[in-house]
Amino acid sequence: MNGKPRFAFGMLAFGYAFLYLPLLLVMAYSFNESRLVTVWAGFSLKWWRALLDNEAMLSAAWYSLRIAFVSATASSVLGLAAGYVLSRAPPFLGRTLFGSLVIAPMVMPEVVMGISMLLLFVGADRLFGGPGRGFVTIAIAHTTFGLAFVAVVVQARLADFDRSLEEAAMDLGATPWVTFLTVTLPLIAPAVAAGWLLAFTLSLDDLIMTQFVAGGEAQTLPMLVYSSVRLGVDPQINVLATVIVIVAAAALIVSGRLTRQRPSGQR
């Protein structure tokens, strides 16, 4: 085939338009004077001011951020271990099951995971009197699926990793654990960081599992947005959308930089 396939590039352009048009419209209307998000009535920042004054939104955002931070960090530790095992461990009993368990949360419908985790916590309440429903249970739920994403990222990075570096370290007297700490981990750290970012974003965004396992004490941002959206369109949501898009873009760019570094021990 000579030159660039025009049909494919045309579809790519269409795809971008398809993906971004809705988002751009939402962002544009966050500056709309009128309440209607379908009729443009002039430029205004009033909804931005309103959002900043919106106590409920702000505290929900703070709640979500704290949960996201905790669960992303837990996901990263567990996901690093899981990715390492999947990539390096010699065959052990239950390895296939382990592989399926790690990747299943990525594709499993959230309603299924949500209901099952809730039942677990209900059972735990009856047996141990805790943990109730709230920050801890939401964080646990988010960690469980965040783990899967980090594991996949780590596994991919390790697959590309030049193992002779680890062999050289051991040859020079480093135990397997010290080898991991001084050679492997520093070199895969960017990938782990990218995984952390991804898990963080997913946690911030999660609705369904959170609805199942949340308690009455507080709402996460998606929960608040969902109840607001069901009642109809709200310009403050548009403002929120704009903020989220900008933050997500920044996070994604950082993540891309982290995973794009070439000369760090890749084959």
Next chain:
Amino acid sequence: MRAVIALPYLWLGLFFLLPFALVLAIALGTNAPDSVPPVELGLSLANFKLLLSDRLYLSAWLSSLRIAATATLVALLLGYPMAYAVARARPGLRPTLLMLIVLPFWTSFLIRIYAWMGLLAENGTLNQFLRWTGLVSDPGTILGTDWAVHLGIVYAYLPFMVLPLYATLEKLDTSLLEAASDLGATPLKAFLTVTLPLSLPGIAAGCLMMFIPAVGEFVIPDLLGGTRTLMIGKVLWDEFFTNSDWPLASAVAICLLVLLVAPIALVQRQQAKSLAPKS
């Protein structure tokens, strides 16, 4: 090493596997609205019988599968050329192009569906556009129909389809296409006989990664669909939260699990194969 295996294994066993056992136990129980939790444990298959025989539930199953499958197909038809274009773009441009495809995925899922609500409403942007251009004088409302749900699913899961496709297409050796061309194949023929067959693993992966979660999708039918749009995820939600019928909702979950276990295992195998050490 054993501790490293144990840590995630235990976590997943406790928080992922064990809960499913509980779901099964509850699914076999009966609804007891007065107790807390509203379940009476037992060994009844009544819930399952209901789900698999009642017309309403059956049509929910079928429409979920139908909608998920159709949306997956549409996403494949849109996503394949997109992945192909990125794979054939200048190497320096590819990370940026990919990033642009993935970016929507990193923004809020809810927000993106919300965006479509605005677009597809009665007075939404789409209808405004159609009326303004005079193409259609009285467009119906797409919001609240199955079409909207299809659109929403394609929109939400497109990155899940494009990324595996891209991964496979990027690895394709362009010299194979050159060889085909050298041997007399037209670009179309070369595509059909070389590129397409070699990209089948990517197609399979993309379709599975989209179809599986789409079947159990809840938010999209809830916000974009109408009262007549029946998807099984919504059924589970309604049974659990609206009707407080935990055993029935659990049974739905179990049925979904059983339905999806084989595809999930396939995804795991694909994943393992694609990341096997290259020697």
Next chain:
Amino acid sequence: MSDPIVRIEGLGKRFGAVQAVDDVSLDVVRGELFALLGGSGCGKTTLLRMLAGLETPDTGRILIDGQDMTATPAHLRPVNMMFQSYALFPHMDVAANVGYGLRREGVAKAETDRRVAEALELVKLEGLGARRTAQLSGGQRQRVALARALVKRPKLLLLDEPLAALDRKLREGTRFELVRLQEQLGLTFVVVTHDQEEAMSMATRLAVMDKGRIVQTGSPFELYEHPANRFVAGFIGVANIFETGPGRWLALRPEKIALVAERPATNQTVRGLIVDIAYEGDRSLYRVATERHGTMQVSATNVTRHRDGAFQRGREVWLGWDDSAAHPLES
């Protein structure tokens, strides 16, 4: 053999259906430069890696300095390896790379710095400690890898195809330097290579391997002039091999044959036609078609600066050698 530093007994290793190393036994003498020579797939690298502790043998024993280290993991062996790809740590500078092994031993910082500087001087890289490895040339990277392996003064230094990644000119100089270093430091080297010229010029003793087995061990001289079989004779240098009876052959090296215009006075004389000449500057390799022994290869040093008209393509010539110049083979 008195007090070998390495004794390998009946070592075997299988990968799936392939027996990579098959019942190998050999000794390495203290202070020698021992080469494992063979084509790809002969098992030499697997053998080396088992010595390093990076692969576990299925059968057999490895004794290093009298101690059975067959099951000892790599990080506990007094053995260091220079990897074919050098395996320099990209996230550390040169000095940190070279000092890595010392830090693992718990050597104090001052002492580590001193020994690192010493090692860098030894490989002629003094002053480059602060460079990042990505900024070095291929030859420099190799020296860093060498310094890193040497700085711990291991009982045994293993080198995996040390010259393979270098270009021709650099190869010869480096070959010389490796031998010099080995002698100067009094270490024992085991070198794996597929290049027989390299093995012959560097090694005190070498072993030729084929299909996981050792075919012959000995000094370069022994292997060249007294090959054990046709495989070794053909693998090392060039040889004319002809059958003299059922199950008996003779190996005759090209430089042992006189190429003359008139019938020579040697035991064996053969007439032939020069079919091809490979001119290599210092010498030429002639392919001569003969009736008795097919095409024979004869090499002659170009002693004068003039072209000899008698020895051009298509010319008839006489080949002569004494019986003692040929080596009898029975396999």
